[in-house]
Amino acid sequence: MRIILAAKATIIWSVDAWEHTNSLDATLEEEMNLWFADFPTQDYPAGSVFAFTCFWNRDQRWQGHNWQVSIL
Numbered sequence: 557m558r559i560i561l562a563a564k565a566t567i568i569w570s571v572d573a574w575e576h577t578n579s580l581d582a583t584l585e586e587e588m589n590l591w592f593a594d595f596p597t598q599d600y601p602a603g604s605v606f607a608f609t610c611f612w613n614r615d616q617r618w619q620g621h622n623w624q625v626s627i628l
Contacts, residue, residue: 557625561591561610569608571600571627600627 559567559582567580582591600606604627610619 557595557597557606559593559595559608561593564591564613565610566613567593567608567610569595569606571604571606573605574607597627602628 561582564584565582567582568577569580570577580593580595582593584591595606597606606625606627607622608625609622611617612619
């Protein structure tokens with residue numbers, strides 16, 4: 557799964573209902589001037605819920621919203 561962003565961010569994510577968290581800094585795709593982060597969803601068991609939010613680095617602020625993606 558690839559998350560594409562318009563600005564530099566750190567993605568905070570979990571696959572166990574936020575019991576454990578992980579972070580991943582987005583990578584710049586210079587030609588398109590977009591940021592992205594890839595997640596190996598094949599490593600997560602079917603039925604998992606991938607939850608994430610963003611911390612916007614330039615503004616030093618949290619998104620204030622979480623998203624969830626069900627892994628089939």
